[in-house]
Amino acid sequence: xAFTLPDLPYANDALEPAISARTLSFHHGKHHAGYVTxxxxxxxxxxFASMDIVTLLKSIxxxxxxxxxxxxxxxxxxxxxxFYWTSMTPNGGSKPSGGLAKAxxxxxxxxxxxxxxxxxAAGGHFGSGWAWLVKTADGKVEVRDTHDxxxxxxxxxxxxxxxxxxDVWEHAYYLDxxxxxxxxxxxxWGLLDWNFAQKQFEG
Ligand code: MN3
Numbered sequence: 001x002a003f004t005l006p007d008l009p010y011a012n013d014a015l016e017p018a019i020s021a022r023t024l025s026f027h028h029g030k031h032h033a034g035y036v037t038x039x040x041x042x043x044x045x046x047x048f049a050s051m052d053i054v055t056l057l058k059s060i061x062x063x064x065x066x067x068x069x070x071x072x073x074x075x076x077x078x079x080x081x082x083f084y085w086t087s088m089t090p091n092g093g094s095k096p097s098g099g100l101a102k103a104x105x106x107x108x109x110x111x112x113x114x115x116x117x118x119x120x121a122a123g124g125h126f127g128s129g130w131a132w133l134v135k136t137a138d139g140k141v142e143v144r145d146t147h148d149x150x151x152x153x154x155x156x157x158x159x160x161x162x163x164x165x166x167d168v169w170e171h172a173y174y175l176d177x178x179x180x181x182x183x184x185x186x187x188x189w190g191l192l193d194w195n196f197a198q199k200q201f202e203g
Contacts, residue, residue: 002040002049005033006082014090018187023175028085031171035077042070053079057153076151080130080165087164089193096194100163100201103141114143118166119185121145128169135161135201163197 008028013021043049056075063071096104108114122131125145132144134152137159152160166188173184
């Protein structure tokens with residue numbers, strides 16, 4: 001069973017004006033689709049082709065050396081983009097609740113504290129990459145940023161569970177914001193799906 005491009009969980013224009021339909025259609029239909037195609041080419045005919053994407057990333061050290069870089073980059077980008085689409089909702093504006101809200105308050109003081117930490121990490125990230133809210137093995141929440149395709153699920157990061165992510169590659173915002181990454185981050189903050197994050201936190 002090959003890896004497949006998931007449908008977006010909303011229409012191409014559902015995140016406007018924060019993210020335009022043009023950006024979303026290129027980002028999902030060209031960039032994400034390209035990573036899936038290259039991932040399938042890299043794992044074709046191997047036992048890795050039948051793994052789910054999370055298991056594949058956690059098993060990266062078992063991938064033969066000649067395929068590992070392609071699987072690392074394209075596998076992580078497949079997961080990262082799938083997770084990014086579900087980190088946002090057209091019905092943004094809700095607030096964290098329950099155990100997630102308590103963990104955020106404990107780590108950052110309050111939600112504004114998290115916003116500052118996450119948007120600072122995303123805005124200050126040099127070059128292409130991702131900003132993440134993650135849950136650590138001891139149940140706390142932390143902000144991380146990863147370079148290029150790198151993903152918190154890789155064993156090199158220890159035992160981290162992603163809760164939300166923001167794509168800070170230029171292709172995520174350049175058509176809409178050009179070089180103004182902070183303006184993109186401010187709008188994306190308002191789209192974050194705290195119900196999704198809560199499910200990841202509890203799951
Ligand atoms: Mn991207």
